Amino acid sequence: DVELVQSGGGLVQPGGSLTLSCAASEFTVNTNYMSWVRQAPGRGLELVSFTHSGGDTYFVDSVKGRFAVSRDKSQNTLFLQMNSLRPEDTALYFCARIRISTADTGVKWFDPWGQGTLVTVSS
Amino acid sequence: DIQLTQSPSFLSASVGDRVTITCRASQGINNYVAWYQQKPGKAPKLLIYAAATLQSGVPSRFSGSGSGTDFTLTISGLQPEDFATYFCQQVKTYPLTFGPGTKVDLK
Numbered sequence: 001d002v003e004l005v006q007s008g009g010g011l012v013q014p015g016g017s018l019t020l021s022c023a024a025s026e027f028t029v030n031t032n033y034m035s036w037v038r039q040a041p042g043r044g045l046e047l048v049s050f051t052h053s054g055g056d057t058y059f060v061d062s063v064k065g066r067f068a069v070s071r072d073k074s075q076n077t078l079f080l081q082m083n084s085l086r087p088e089d090t091a092l093y094f095c096a097r098i099r100i101s102t103a104d105t106g107v108k109w110f111d112p113w114g115q116g117t118l119v120t121v122s123s
Numbered sequence: 124d125i126q127l128t129q130s131p132s133f134l135s136a137s138v139g140d141r142v143t144i145t146c147r148a149s150q151g152i153n154n155y156v157a158w159y160q161q162k163p164g165k166a167p168k169l170l171i172y173a174a175a176t177l178q179s180g181v182p183s184r185f186s187g188s189g190s191g192t193d194f195t196l197t198i199s200g201l202q203p204e205d206f207a208t209y210f211c212q213q214v215k216t217y218p219l220t221f222g223p224g225t226k227v228d229l230k
Contacts, residue, residue: 045167045210045221058217094166101173108214109157109172116166 002026002112004095009117016085016121022078022095022114029071033098034078035110036069038091038119046091049080050098063089085121092116125149125213127222135230142198144225146211151191155215158187158196161224162207170209171196201227 008020022034035050051057051069059067068081078095095114101107126149136142146156154174159167169178171187174194184199198205206229211222 044223045212047218047220050217050219060218092164096166099172104173106153106155106215107173108155108219109169109178110159110167110212111169111178113166113168116164 004097004112004114006093006095006114006117009093009119011120011122012085013123014085014087014121017081017083018085018119019082020080020093020095020117020119022080024076024078024097027097029076029078030073033100034069034071035096035098036080037094037096037110037113038089039094039116040088040091043091048093051078082119085119087121090119090121092118124218125152125216125220127211127213127220129209129211129222129225131225132223134225134227136201136227137230138201138203140201142201142205142227144196144209144211144227146189146194146196146222148192148194148213152213152215154190155213156187156189156194157212157214158185159210159212160205160207161210167210172214198227 003025005023012018030053033052036048038048049059066084070079094116096110128147130145156174158171161167175187186197208224208226210224
């Protein structure tokens, strides 16, 4: 089955660092647009980042300069490196593949999604 | 950024009801909308993309419509497993923003 399995996350103090992993099955991370989406407790969904190995990269303003994305081709895994963490980064983090229609590149959708991993930033 | 609003925010319904959720964009976004279902503590699940295209494996009681700024998600014959929160997402312009969600619970 096409799926994403996440790992990492946990409790970290403000100013600390954490790396999230997102391992793909039945498709190649390196040839797809991939994203990270977060959901703060009781809140909605926020696109944190998307990336493509071809160079396209986006980070939401609130994490620019603090978060980075990388891929390991041999493990078929996407990573989110989070530095200088703040309490407001506390959220459930999801990875998701971004599909783009070949007929109309404006048509996109996020599928599949990882199961989510909780990041708590607190002293 | 393109802002999305959803109405209602909360909806109480019974099994078998027809439910309609509306998503409105702050500017025209063609048909570049996706809809997701999320249950507590779980990942969102894609239901519909391109405003009206049903994702493979999603029951046909789910349907979407709309273009421009106004979009709807309809569930025709609510089932017990459909009690969840529903989000729309605009995919026209980055950042690809999500609506605030509509929670559908049991009346």
